[in-house]
Amino acid sequence: METKDFAKNMRKLIVEAIYNSGSGHPGGSLSCADIVAVLFNEEMNKSCECPNDPDRDRFVMSKGHAAATLYSALALKGFFPPEEMKTFRKIGGRLEGHPDMKNIPGVDMSTGSLGQGISASCGMAVYGKKAGKNYRVYTVMGDGELEEGQCWEAFMFAAHYKLDNLCVFIDFNGLQIDGEITKVMSPLPIPEKMKAFGFNVIEINGHDLDEIRAALKNAKETKGMPTAVVCHTVKGKGVSFMENVASWHGTAPNKEQYEQAIKEIEANG
């Protein structure tokens, strides 16, 4: 499947899962969908036949509220049937509201409490370096997540141990639950701070698949330091009425909104 179509199908599964459950986080799930699509459809050495392969690339959704994005990519890659997305956030199912590594094949780390996924990623990466493994670790973080002090502890660690096998995508959509990140508690300027913390920093449009691909190439070629890809994104990307509206951070669409969203996502492709 073309990655463009993969991303489109992910978006449909995301919106459908959140609509079915009547809860979830559409805004931030849609903003990082293109990044996750390139990673799962093109980049990562990760297969449903052997989800625990010790040499697989690792993926950590540090902004765990974008669980639907991760699950949609896993479903499309055969880790579980896409129909299972209907059980998202429902009792009796395994698709927890935030990623659960114990029960969901393909989930490399349980996340949800912000700032912890990046630290776990550092653990995977430092072990990879020490044990001479060739896998890479990919982490998606939120821009609001950067307000958690632990992120900066982890960044310090990543640079100190020269984790050039770690590539962090920052989903810079500019919004958090309470509004604009610059008004709630500004983590800006992100690229400058990441540079000062010892990262190779790349700034891209997080919805441009070629720019994502180029950033991945750059990250792999960079030695001796971790890479941060600061991705300018649109919260709610692909659904006009959700785009750049903070209140869609954690609200499910109603039936009418859901149908409209699916129509728009299909038309956009």
Next chain:
Amino acid sequence: MADMKAQRDAYGEVIAELGKKYPNMYVLDADLTKSTKTATFKKEFPERHINCGIAEGNMMAVAAGIATCGNIVFASSFAMFAAGRAYEQIRNSVCYAHNNVKIVATHAGLTVGEDGATHQCLEDLGLMRSIPGMVVLAPSDAGSTKAACRFAAEYDGPVYIRLGRLPLTCFNDEQNYKFGLEQADVLMEGDFATVMFCGPFYDLAMQVREIFANNGLNIRVVDVPCIKPINRTVVKNAANETKAIVTIEDHNIYGGLGSAVAEALAEEKIENRNPVELIRIGAQDRFGKSGSPKELLASYGFDAAAIAKKIVDTVCPECADKFKF
């Protein structure tokens, strides 16, 4: 057997031993390698020792990440910063994800001494005991520290091991003493009352026993190094066969050994006595303070004569006049 040894020295030795046995064992520290003694492991296996700096929250989630790759990870800091500061990382990244991380927290309790209240963690057993799936151990000498660490390395899942700072009397063999879930050792039989202790209180428990022995009475002494899961049979037997239970721990009376015993007593069927007299010796819902460990323990009620008096007042108040404390 009457040697004295600090538990952290035993910890340093045993992780160096375990590092040979388990090539997939990693040890993490947060700028306290000389205090926690993980430096001993670092000397033997520098490639498998990772100093995380003064950032305990990050350290616990890094430990979880290393564990996801099929490794056994020991992570150490002082109890205050391991269990306290990094509680939520332990809860979510280690325990909820069921990662194979062993948290070995040193310098627990009042016996930290002069550093005072900010460094005297009196709540860690409660914090750790309340997390689903966490095994909580508070070994009581060098031998049980080594056995606890060997058990933890073998066990698949999160374990919290609480160690103190002071040298302690050695009463368990460092090579041969074995440790399992629900470990509880009846060290001395007795029928008047039972003293159950964990951590640094072997000597104190034996002193209490001695006072009663001088009065012709026998105190049962039980070492309870496994706080969760607690050995309910030992608690039940103590309640059925002796007239009172005393718990002694370098911890708040809420959340630790005293609470675990109280919960077991409340839920188990006790034939002879209901309710069972329970005396919890510990910090009485107070913070610590600066002072020498000896002075602090005395001022917080960890005193053999004071404990003996409480037992007599509870079990046989009419005997108090004739009792030699």
